[in-house]
Amino acid sequence: MDGTGKIQAVTFDVGGTLIEPWPSVGHVYAEVAARYGAKGLSAEMLNRRFLAAWKQHPAFDHTVADWAAIVDESFAGLLTEKPSQTFFPELYEHFGSATAWRVYADVRPTLEALRTRSLRLGLISNWDDRLRPLLRALDLTEYFEAILISCEVGAGKPAPAIFQEAVRRMGVPAGAILHVGDSMEADVQGARAAGLSAVQIERVAEPKQNCQIQSLTELLLRV
Numbered sequence: 001m002d003g004t005g006k007i008q009a010v011t012f013d014v015g016g017t018l019i020e021p022w023p024s025v026g027h028v029y030a031e032v033a034a035r036y037g038a039k040g041l042s043a044e045m046l047n048r049r050f051l052a053a054w055k056q057h058p059a060f061d062h063t064v065a066d067w068a069a070i071v072d073e074s075f076a077g078l079l080t081e082k083p084s085q086t087f088f089p090e091l092y093e094h095f096g097s098a099t100a101w102r103v104y105a106d107v108r109p110t111l112e113a114l115r116t117r118s119l120r121l122g123l124i125s126n127w128d129d130r131l132r133p134l135l136r137a138l139d140l141t142e143y144f145e146a147i148l149i150s151c152e153v154g155a156g157k158p159a160p161a162i163f164q165e166a167v168r169r170m171g172v173p174a175g176a177i178l179h180v181g182d183s184m185e186a187d188v189q190g191a192r193a194a195g196l197s198a199v200q201i202e203r204v205a206e207p208k209q210n211c212q213i214q215s216l217t218e219l220l221l222r223v
Contacts, residue, residue, distance in 0.1 A: 007223040008172045009120035013181030017201050022102035025050045028094060036087045038079055049074040062128040062151055067092060096130035098137035110216040111143045119223060122146035124166050126156040146170050158190025178223060
């Protein structure tokens with residue numbers, strides 16, 4: 001990151017870093033709910049409800065039951081039956097498909113540029129078993145020599161274990177890896193606690209700290 005060439009590998013978070021739900025979680029929730037008779041629900045309202053429910057589960061394990069609870073809370077008081085008893089399976093399947101996601105415009109150009117510099121690339125993500133097929137469907141798998149998913153490793157960010165396993169698989173010292181993610185706690189603090197360098201991608205707000213960037217293309221000035 002200091003321009004001395006010490007970084008040998010770059011690892012990335014996935015959601016909010018490389019891809020985003022499209023058009024949004026709320027849009028998808030509203031569309032599916034409408035097919036089950038709950039018409040006219042606001043996508044913006046459901047986005048807010050989803051984020052509120054998400055924040056109530058800091059120890060989220062990405063199990064099917066965890067996701068069902070998030071969806072039920074997002075629709076609490078809006079339906080006569082809980083989504084877990086009606087349309088949750090359809091939502092769960094949908095978010096495992098490429099049509100539910102958009103790859104940010106800066107992702108592929110940045111990954112290509114990093115590869116031309118002979119930097120090794122990896123993924124470290126808190127996700128479930130839908131991620132690998134999703135990455136293949138989005139044509140992202142080919143960029144990464146190591147893909148670490150919390151459900152497979154048995155530990156998630158910010159726990160040191162998943163970062164330590166990444167170090168082992170990448171085969172370079174922890175201090176030679178730069179991790180990039182959208183969460184200050186899970187990505188930046190978690191990675192640094194395990195001895196990696198780290199930056200936060202802050203796509204909306206103007207970056208205020210040296211460890212924040214607004215576009216992945218800024219990585220090319222740091223490695």
